Amino acid sequence: DTGVSQDPRHKITKRGQNVTFRCDPISEHNRLYWYRQTLGQGPEFLTYFQNEAQLEKSRLLSDRFSAERPKGSFSTLEIQRTEQGDSAMYLCASSRYYRKTSPNYGYTFGSGTRLTVV
Amino acid sequence: LAKTTQPISMDSYEGQEVNITCSHNNIATNDYITWYQQFPSQGPRFIIQGYKTKVTNEVASLFIPADRKSSTLSLPRVSLSDTAVYYCLVGLYNFNKFYFGSGTKLNVKP
Numbered sequence: 001d002t003g004v005s006q007d008p009r010h011k012i013t014k015r016g017q018n019v020t021f022r023c024d025p026i027s028e029h030n031r032l033y034w035y036r037q038t039l040g041q042g043p044e045f046l047t048y049f050q051n052e053a054q055l056e057k058s059r060l061l062s063d064r065f066s067a068e069r070p071k072g073s074f075s076t077l078e079i080q081r082t083e084q085g086d087s088a089m090y091l092c093a094s095s096r097y098y099r100k101t102s103p104n105y106g107y108t109f110g111s112g113t114r115l116t117v118v
Numbered sequence: 119l120a121k122t123t124q125p126i127s128m129d130s131y132e133g134q135e136v137n138i139t140c141s142h143n144n145i146a147t148n149d150y151i152t153w154y155q156q157f158p159s160q161g162p163r164f165i166i167q168g169y170k171t172k173v174t175n176e177v178a179s180l181f182i183p184a185d186r187k188s189s190t191l192s193l194p195r196v197s198l199s200d201t202a203v204y205y206c207l208v209g210l211y212n213f214n215k216f217y218f219g220s221g222t223k224l225n226v227k228p
Contacts, residue, residue: 004161033215035218040220041220042203042205042218042219042220042221043162043216043218044218045215045216045217048215056215058215089159091161091162092161093161107162107164107216108164109160109161109162109163110161111159111160111161112159112160112161114159
């Protein structure tokens with residue numbers, strides 16, 4: 001188990017281009033989360049999956065953003081027609097969810113993908 | 119999401135004990151309190167979690183009073199490598215999402 005892996009670590013793109021990030025969670029984790037973090041701020045929730053089902057999306061996730069988790073394993077986050085305001089660190093995390101009454105002992109985060117839109 | 123209030127920054131010296139207090143007045147009955155640590159260019163790392171009273175692990179202690187409206191993360195004998203941002207979060211037992219806030223930037227000096 002090598003933890004949560006994110007690829008690429010850094011991405012520079014021109015405004016208007018599409019970008020896609022990949023996240024590989026810890027293999028036995030059934031929940032996967034995407035967060036966005038801008039400089040000096042804490043991470044902000046974007047969306048999460050339980051297995052392959054996307055259960056919640058934040059209002060921050062505009063229609064230019066789409067996330068998938070086919071087969072309940074890795075996930076991709078795509079941003080279409082990037083804007084300079086999309087520049088941020090995109091963090092992926094995973095966790096193991098047992099049942100409704102069981103505490104979830106926190107997430108394991110990846111190291112993130114830093115996106116710079118020029 | 120229950121929101122939290124923490125000091126923006128704190129300074130300390132190597133070898134000292136550091137206590138970071140977090141206020142969470144609107145914590146719900148089923149909410150747990152979790153603390154994360156984040157170094158630059160890395161994702162946050164889980165430190166400790168608790169529901170009430172005191173929890174201790176090999177890294178830190180977490181003190182939660184009976185009313186649970188605040189909590190204190192205690193880091194014993196800090197070193198330079200503890201310089202990081204520390205986030206206090208409260209969330210439901212199933213933790214589908216967290217509100218991170220801006221965290222507390224701890225600066226440990228030699």
